[in-house]
Amino acid sequence: MTRLATVPETDQSLRAAIPPTSGTEDLSAPLYVAWQITNECNLACLHCIEESGPGKAFRDELDETQVFAVLDQLMDHEVPYLSFSGGEPMLHPLFFKMVEHVCTRGAQLKIETNGHYLTVENCERMKALGVKAVQVSLDGASSQTFNRMRVRGNFDVTVDGLHNLRDAGVPVEINFSPARFNAHEIGAVVDLAYELGAFSFYTGRTMFTGNAVKAWRHLELSNDRYDAFFDILRAKAVEYRGRMRVYFHEAGLLEELRYRLQHPAALLIVLPNGLVKIINALPFVCGDLRCQSLEEIWANFQRAWKDPRVAKFVEDLASDPSKTKTLHEWVYL
Amino acid sequence: MRLTKFVKFREEKFGGVLFETRSEKVFTLNPTATAVVREVQAGGDEREIIMRLQDRFHAPDGAIEREVLALMADLRQKGLLED
Numbered sequence: 001m002t003r004l005a006t007v008p009e010t011d012q013s014l015r016a017a018i019p020p021t022s023g024t025e026d027l028s029a030p031l032y033v034a035w036q037i038t039n040e041c042n043l044a045c046l047h048c049i050e051e052s053g054p055g056k057a058f059r060d061e062l063d064e065t066q067v068f069a070v071l072d073q074l075m076d077h078e079v080p081y082l083s084f085s086g087g088e089p090m091l092h093p094l095f096f097k098m099v100e101h102v103c104t105r106g107a108q109l110k111i112e113t114n115g116h117y118l119t120v121e122n123c124e125r126m127k128a129l130g131v132k133a134v135q136v137s138l139d140g141a142s143s144q145t146f147n148r149m150r151v152r153g154n155f156d157v158t159v160d161g162l163h164n165l166r167d168a169g170v171p172v173e174i175n176f177s178p179a180r181f182n183a184h185e186i187g188a189v190v191d192l193a194y195e196l197g198a199f200s201f202y203t204g205r206t207m208f209t210g211n212a213v214k215a216w217r218h219l220e221l222s223n224d225r226y227d228a229f230f231d232i233l234r235a236k237a238v239e240y241r242g243r244m245r246v247y248f249h250e251a252g253l254l255e256e257l258r259y260r261l262q263h264p265a266a267l268l269i270v271l272p273n274g275l276v277k278i279i280n281a282l283p284f285v286c287g288d289l290r291c292q293s294l295e296e297i298w299a300n301f302q303r304a305w306k307d308p309r310v311a312k313f314v315e316d317l318a319s320d321p322s323k324t325k326t327l328h329e330w331v332y333l
Numbered sequence: 334m335r336l337t338k339f340v341k342f343r344e345e346k347f348g349g350v351l352f353e354t355r356s357e358k359v360f361t362l363n364p365t366a367t368a369v370v371r372e373v374q375a376g377g378d379e380r381e382i383i384m385r386l387q388d389r390f391h392a393p394d395g396a397i398e399r400e401v402l403a404l405m406a407d408l409r410q411k412g413l414l415e416d
Contacts, residue, residue, distance in 0.1 A: 028345055031352050031359060080341030081354045108341060108354045132339065132354055171355075199355070245356070266359070 024266045025302045029077035029294060031266040034085065034280070037067075037098065039272050041087040043114050044151045045139075046215040047177050047206050049280065051328070052087040054152075061272040066290055067094060068101065070274065073294045075105040083135075085112035087272070090122070099129050108132040112175070114153060118161025123168035134165055135173040135202070141188035148181055148218075159196070166197035176203040179219040183229050190236040194244045201240075203233065204249035207281065209324040253281055253324065257314045264305045268297070275330065278304050282313060285330045304333040334378055334405075337415045342370055351413055360413065369404050373414065379405065 024030075036050060038061055044053035062070065074082065082102055089095060090113055102109045111126070115136040126134065138158060140146030146155035165172050174193035178186065186203070193201045205226065206212060212219055221229070230250050237246040249256065260279060269277040274289040276297050286304040287297030304310065309331065317323050336342060339355045349367035351360040362370060368390075372382045383401050390397060408414035 026345065026347050027350070028343075031343075031350065032357070078343045080343055080352045081357075108339065110354075 024264050027266050029079055029298055030268045030301075031079070032081045032083075033074055033079050033268050033270060034083045035270040036086055036272055037084050037089050037095070038087040038092045040091050041114070042091065042116055043088070043153045045114075045137075045153070045211065046149050046151060047179065047210070047212045047219055049207060049210040049212070049327070050087065051210045056087070058272045062274050062290070064094060066274060067098060070270070070289045071098065071101050071105075073289070075102070075107060077294050079107060081108050081110075081132075083110040083112055088114055088116070090117040096125060096129070099126065099131060103130040110135060110173075113137075114150065115158035115161040116153065118158075118164050120164050120168070123161075123164040123170055126165075127168040127170045131170060133171040133173050133199075135175055136162055136165075137175045137177070138162075138189060138193065139177050139179070140182045141185040141192050145182035145185055149177065149179060162196040162198075172196065172198045173200040173202065174198045176201070177206050178203065178221055178226075178229055179206060180221055180225075181218065183221055183225055186229055187232045187236060190233070190240070190246060194240060198244055200245045200247060201236075202247045205252060207253060207324055208322060209281075209327045213325045254314070254317050254321070257281060257317065261305065261311055261314060264301075268301065276301070277330075278310070278333075281324065281327065282310065283327050283329055283331050284310055284313075285332050300333070307333050309333070334373060334382070334414065334416050335376075336370070336373060337413055340413050342374060344371070351408075353411075353413060360411070365400065366404055369401055370408075 038057055039050055039052050040054070040057035041052035042054065084098065089111060092098070099109060109131055110133045111131060112135045115138070118134070136158065137150070138146065139149040140155065143155040146158070147153055162172060174196070176186065176189050190201055206219055208216060230248060233246060233248040240246055264278070269280050270289060271277065275285050276287040276289060278284050278286050278301055284304055286300045289297065313323065336351070339353060341352045341354060343350050343352070344367060347361070348364045349362040349370060351362065351370065353360070368386065369382070372385055377385070379402070383398050386401060387397050405414060
């Protein structure tokens with residue numbers, strides 16, 4: 001018989017996070033894969049990081065064979081948590097087949113959508129398949145603000161979709177991107193999210209990248225307005241404690257990236273063509289799932305975070321924050 | 334007794350991880366805690382799990398039971414385990 005190794009104290013046997021001494025390199029595979037399954041979108045949002053829109057699918061997006069080969073690799077390595085985003089993921093012709101594949105293999109799946117395809121039938125189908133949560137972007141508490149951010153979007157259609165999710169019993173999360181013309185509605189949007197049955201609400205600072213570069217004069221918020229924005233969120237987090245989680249990232253991108261340099265998350269970002277980025281907010285690519293194994297890419301991910309070019313890019317952001325506009329000029333590590 | 338609906342478990346060289354996917358929190362487990370969670374996954378109530386671990390491991394009188402009950406209480410308190 002094997003002797004039980006030690007009599008651990010609880011705080012040694014179960015620690016509330018990956019401790020600093022136990023980084024991602026100790027893990028056999030990522031814990032979370034965020035997959036942008038297509039760059040096609042029905043909307044053309046002012047702030048879209050991915051510059052998605054109608055006709056914006058990559059020419060080399062993964063085909064059916066490649067998609068399921070990637071999914072099988074992720075499932076074989078017991079990646080416990082995936083998200084499908086885009087573009088608009090529900091426009092992908094294989095969307096429900098992919099959802100079914102992931103859920104059947106036992107991983108948990110979150111869908112990040114603009115909410116325009118959340119029909120009664122689709123919501124019931126996602127519930128039946130076991131989707132863990134659907135995150136809907138709701139950038140306003142009124143048609144006026146929402147439709148301005150979500151170019152071609154429709155506030156009422158999105159709210160109807162959220163009702164359909166709630167009625168089907170699919171857990172709902174709401175995401176909000178602040179801009180000059182909608183930040184004043186933050187309190188009302190949090191209230192609306194709760195009324196619509198959300199269990200989590202997410203927001204943070206809108207990034208200067210993608211479509212936002214061209215639309216920045218409509219989007220940029222002063223520090224004073226961000227201060228007021230986060231003050232309201234702090235109050236709302238208290239107000240909804242125990243009923244809905246209100247998450248907000250007050251730190252700016254630079255602070256977040258400096259932290260990630262020391263503590264990379266066990267997260268891979270997969271692009272529609274199978275390229276893998278180390279984090280969405282940087283241009284660095286650490287692999288290609290069309291021709292490399294997940295093991296190889298995971299090992300390269302560890303090396304990539306230590307590459308001096310990554311640290312230099314992050315530090316250069318301190319003197320030139322506009323470097324974020326080059327996120328789509330991929331750098332292969 | 335089972336892991337709650339949104340908790341995923343994966344074994345690692347150092348032990349294991351529990352991933353609570355609603356809050357997106359990760360909890361690392363040492364080999365001892367991993368052995369307990371593995372038995373939780375295998376099924377049974379608290380008493381059955383303790384007996385199976387006592388069959389597999391030697392420890393001073395009552396030590397395994399104390400450890401397992403303490404760990405389970407912690408997992409319950411963190412919302413990772415349900416009856």
